[in-house]
Amino acid sequence: MSFAGRFFAALPRHWAHYLAEAAGLAFFVTCAGLLTVLVEHPNSPLASYVPTAPLLRRAMLGGAMVLVIVSIVYSPWGKRSGAHINPAVTLAFWQLGKVSTPDAVWYVLAQMTGGIGAALLLRTVLGEWYAHPAVDFTVTQPKTTAMGPELAFLAEFGISFLLMLVLLMTLHSERFKKLTGWFLGGLLAVYITFESPLSGMSLNPARSLATALAADSYNGLWVYFAAPPLAMWLATVLFRRFYHGEDLDCAILAGCGPGTSSPFTAGEEPPHYPDE
Template sequence: MLSKTIKFTDTSLPSFTPNKQESSFSPLFSAHFLQKLIAELVGTYYLIFAGCAAIAVNAQHNNTVTLIGIALVWGLVIMVLVYTLGHISAHFNPAVTIALASCKRFPLNQLPAYITVQVIGSTLASATLRLLFDLNNDVCSKKHDVFLGSSPSGSDLQAFVMEFIITGFLMLVVCAVTTAKRTTEELEGLIIGATVTLNVIFAGEVTGASMNPARSLGPALVWGCYKGIWIYLLSPTLGAVSAAWIYKMLSSTQKTEPEFSNTASSHKRVTDLPL
């Protein structure tokens, strides 16, 4: 979520009202599927725009927003988007979409389209910010330039492990609050947003707390800076997939928790998890 200065990820959630007739072989290009893609595109755009705009403002105005402020922006925008678009689709994060597909919670044939629109949304938001703010072009070679993408402050290993842990934590929370009966749907956005805020506070200065391949890839494409990009594509994806499978194993041992379905039309509060 943070940039080279302070960067955040972002995150997306699943749609909370899945179509019960949708399966792993559901037809593409239907009106319902198009609505989902539009929701993912719009949601990812606003997620990256709001979070990265906070970073840009903070960098250009003597750190007036602060790390805590940036963390709150990322958490609040995720919360708002979940409540606004969650009934349609609210992943906003390729790592979340891939994790759900790996557990058969999401149609595999829709995966390429979802990832494509998520990356497009992030890229468009990054391009908008580059036009709005006076940001230097050669960000990779100039120490004091503001880069709104993701860049490790320490070693690659440190960044990889941190992104793996925080994305796994986020995915675990998403699975828990959208499937368990302990929380109501009205609290899902708040809890997920709080988790994003928490992750950014302690990991933002280390890796930028991306937790989202699209959040890192969009700015990288716009600024042409790909240093360490493999970390932000691979680590969050592995972290999210691992957490989804861990929760699947945990929930299957408790009869009070709904188990993952063998079809793409899983539990109504998990099918289209955002992250």
């Protein structure tokens, strides 16, 4: 069967998984936007309780986003699709042969759609609150300095590389695979607290595209389309080259059981098999 045939044949079989990916990134973008408004907007109802130090405000936001990530990964919908909510993560699992090519394309399209829809909805509903300079649509952009884009690229590459290594190491561990979501949430909190001044802390091309469209500002967008996928690809290549531990069972961030099992009954597994 041609790729087009397999591509369209996958939709009726796995549409619920694609919908879960769209909903997952939409939820992430929505929570990031609302929490940023609450923490950063000067007229926020929490303004009197928020620390004045930027580092502490970012730490508050990072702590809250831990719960967002964990809720996505371990939700029934997150377990259904794998909770990738990031084209770079999906492409890494595709490279590992855990997601078929048609499913990977559908996943990326769904992630883009969910993120863009959420960002545009926030712009429509929140208006000035979302557009305020302190919030700035939660857009991710390099610093406006001579070496800003280069610095942002290196920062995004580094945090993406480390995130994928941690993800692969935990998912390959019988002891830690069920805790992968918590490890990722912890890393995200650290990144938001300490790395976000360098690049805006994206890790995610779909998330950056969504907020760029909402802000109608595309400065340095190439950084977020290039650095995370390249870094996660390299991390996956090196991991496969040097790691000889337990095999990766599936592309589900909540973890799977041993062998070829999954958290679902026969016929309901998230797509995690390579093309034949």
